[in-house]
Amino acid sequence: MFPLILAVVAKGDGELMIRLQRRDPQALAELYDRYGQMVFRLILRMVRDNGAAEDLVQETFLRVWNRVGGFDSDRGAVGPWLLAVARNRAIDYLRSKGHRTESTIDLNETEHPALFADLPTDVFHFDLVRQVKRALEQLDSQAREAIELAYFEGMSQSEIAARMGQPLGTVKTWMRRALQQMRKALGGAITA
Amino acid sequence: MTCDELRPDYLLYALGVLEEPERSEVRAHLERGCEACAAGLGEARALAFAMGASGDGPAPPRQLRGRILAAAGGVPQRRWSWFTALVAAGSTALAAAGLILYQAHNFRAELAEARIEIERSGAEAADLRQALDLIQAPETREVTFGQDQPAPPRGRVFFHPSGVLLVASRLPAPPPGKTYEMWLIRGGKPVPAGLFTSNRQGNAIYLYRPPTPPAATDVVAVTLEAEGGVDAPTSTPVISAPL
Structure with a gap:
């Protein structure tokens, strides 16, 4: 039998999550087969260390395995949840390694499974990923750097301002403008 | 602050990096059931997912999968350092017992892996059933390609309002860093329809199920593109199937 390759990664996630909830x-x-590469690539990009990335991928999947009980398999989107958990593990690692001051914002707040219910259905369309990548590339370099520091290093705007040697107000203005520009570039690509 | 003023802050809030006072403003809107902010945050989480999924890079090492499953208790882990040392220092009888235990342990691990493979085959069978449903649907149009060409690939395209199925043979596996990309061409304008690859035997079955029904299409085509895909074809189609 030939392997069948599907464009929509999320197909069947609901049923898969029910089975995960049954341990x-x-x-x-199967969850690893669907999302393992995506999670590994994100974490490796953030921590730039193969050994650490492997450990953090393992932590990510075990965290999801242990917390899947709170996930709504009918309404939840596992891909976004999984990547949020992965990003937070990588940020924790970066913070501990760089002796950065712990942010006042608890990252755990951003990965509660309930937050990933009823996301826009277009989220899994492969075109969206490409459009977002292109929209990021079209930002001017300073705005893109600020957005990437927020996403890939989990920096607050104050931390970004300090890293880039710019006033906080300037960084806020760049980021607000960049996010408006991205929304415009994406048009109706993401619709709730 | 109004929802419009907060809109550019949704992504930062979703990422957990929005600072005060904007953070409390967003939270206050959410706590009073502001639908615009809730919807905006849903979009922001989708955007965050797309940002995280947009990266390129190497595949994870093969052993990582087994390591995660073992840590979760799915597949026993092969840890024998203490046992090996004991056998090296111990009696013949203990060594023999160790060998039996080791074989039994390996057998259990292989059995667990085999169960996983069976499950995976089951998932592929479910995918294939979907493809068969599409082929058998009365609205499906079927066209062949490559029959009049001197060289392969050859195969069939099944076009249905809910999706497009491509079945190809003698389609060489793409070289490293490359992938096949399908296009739905209407009035000369190509619309990307997903990435796929062929197996080592040169066979490919690819089902494209878009979130919205594909528009009327003149031609289904396939080109060889850089990994991750492109917005418009950059090479001559290796498959072209006029509908």
Whole structure:
């Protein structure tokens, strides 16, 4: 039988999550097969260390495995949840490694499974990923750097301002403008 | 602050990096059930997902999958350092017992892996059933390609209002860093329809199911493109199937 390759990654995620909630280890294997590469690439980009990335990918999947009970398999979007968990693990690692001051914002607040219910259905369309990548590339270099520091290093605007040697107000203005520009570039690509 | 004023802050809030006072403003809107802010945050989380998924890079090492499953208790982990040391220092009888235990342990691990493979085959069978449903649907149009060409690939395209199925043979596996990209061409304008690859035997089955029904299409085409795909074809189609 030929392997069948589907464009929509999220197909069947609801059923998969129900099996995960029943503690079916094979469901974890399937979850890894669907999202493992995506999670590994994100974490490796953030921490730039293969060994650390592997450990953090493992932490990510085990965290999801242990917290899947709070996930709404009918309404939840597992891909966005998984990437949020992965990003937070990588940011925790960067913060601990760089001795950065702990942010006043608790990252755990951003990865509660309930936050990933009823996301826009277009989120899984592969075109969206490409459009977002292109919209980021079209930003001017300072605005893009600020957005990337926020996403890939989990920096607050104050931390970004300090890193870039710019006044906080300037950084806020860049980021607000950049996000408006991205929304405009994406048009109706993301619709709730 | 109004929802419009807060709109550019949704992504930063979703990422957990928005500072005061904007953070409390967004939270206050959400706590009083502001639908515009809730919807905006949903969009922001989708945008964050797309940002995170947009990266390129190497694939994870093969052993990582087994390591995660073992840590979750799905597949026993092969840790024998203490046992090996004991056997090296111990008696013949203990060594023999160790060998039996080791074989039994390996057998259990292989059995667990085999179960996973069976599950995966089951998922592929479900995918194939979807493809068969599309082929058998009365609205599906079927065209062949490559029959009149001197060289392969050859195959069939099944076009249905809910999706497009492509079945190809003798389509060489793409070289490293490359992938196949399907296009739905209407009035000379190509619309990207997903990425796929062929297996080592040169066979490919690819089902494209867009979130919205594909517009009327004149031609289904496939080009070889850089990994990650492109917005418009950059090479001559290797498959072209007029509908």
